[in-house]
Amino acid sequence: MAMLCTASALPHAARGDAEAAGWALKNYGAVLIKTTGQVVSADEFKQLAVAAWQAAGHPSSTQEYNGPGSVNRAEIYEGVYDVNAGRTNTMPVPPHSEQSYLFLVPRFVAFSCWEQAKSGGHLELFDNAKIVQALPDFTAKLRAYNVTYQRVLGDRTKGNWSYATGHWQTKYGTSSFAEAQKKAAEDTILGGPAGSTLKPHLQDTALMEWTVPAVSDGYMLNAILDNQRSFNENDGLAPFHSQFGNGEEFSSKDLEALRRSTQEALTHQILMEPGDVVVLDNWRWAHGRQPYEGKRVHGSVISDRRPVHGIF
Ligand SMILES: [Fe+2]
Structure with a gap:
């Protein structure tokens, strides 16, 4: 059995039936393409993903993942990114x-499995519309203030910052902090027209900040739970954080309500088999991963990036 589903089965499409995959993607926002246990090549994975979202009416090829993100994600094959970047297998991925912490959010994301974990590692899908419906007050506040994301970057010449957010000199390709600040201000993929800011921070680090919407077209489109100091896997300073765009911290009540509503929006738990391809509408579905044991080889690709609708 390829899937353990908490609610209803993810729509399936057979390998090569792009029309069925596109129909499911358009109408349900998610599709599982079955390749009957045959591992797909990196190229076929990309072809299946692109054919699905193109059949759903979005003319995009796969796009570069790295650059605007905060963690430089390794490739497992050319143009196919390791889903595990910056993560520990014993922890769930929230x-x-x-x-979705970027101004320009990938419209679609696709995953493929090359090797299953020894145990665990299910892909989980959460209904972003259901989360909005469950939290009217919180989402009204998010619409009013948006969300400010924070990243801590190290300084190559000082300290011993080793987290995957890296060093500001590397990210901005300069040893001049003023030049790095200028480049941060021009980073519209990250922060939209307002760009981002970079300022000196604690323990010889630098703090990068930018503010973007968290609700779009009736869908929660955020990485708040994934970006809290309390969810910190390294020693020392937390590299990721987020707060309301007015500088107010999310209260533990806000975070608990968001966590609970998100958990209640869990609709699918999918144990992908080698050769399976899952294509998601990144607006309609949030995804996460259960903890696992052993080696797990899963890759991802993304489509084009879109500004969050209706706000800018
Ligand atoms: Fe992800």
Whole structure:
């Protein structure tokens, strides 16, 4: 059995039936393409993903993942990114829409499995519309203030910052902090027209900040739970954080309500088999991963990036 589903089965499409995959993607926002246990090549994975979202009416090829993100994600094959970047297998990956902390959010994301974990590692899908419906007050506040994301970057010449957010000199390709600040201000993929800011921070680090919407077209489109100091896997300073765009911290009540509503929006738990391809509308579904044991080889690709609708 390829899937363990908490509610209803994810729509399936056979390999090569792009029309069925596109129909499911358009109408349900998610599709599982079955390749009957045959591992797909990196190229076929990309072809299946692109054919699905193109059949759903979005003329995009796969796009570069790295650059605007905060963690430089390794490739497992050319143009196919390791889903595990910056993560520990014994911890779950909390629900998030891919790179939804950016102003320009990938419209679609696709996953493929090359090797299953020894145990665990289910892909989980969460209904972003259901989360909005469950939290009217919180989402009204998010609409009013948006969300400010924070990243801590190290300084190559000082300290011993080793987290995957890296060093500001590397990210901005300069040893001049003023030049790095200028480049941060021009980073519209990250922060939209307002760009981002970079300022000196604690323990010889630098703090990068930018503010973007968290609700779009009736869908929660955020990485708040994934970006809290309390969810910190390294020693020392927390590299990721987020707060309301007015500088107010999310209260533990806000976070608990968001966590609970997100958990209640869990609709699918999918144990992908080698050769399976899952294509998601990154607006409609947030995804996460259960803890696992052993080696797990899963890759991802993304489509074009879109500004969050209706706000800018
Ligand atoms: Fe992800």
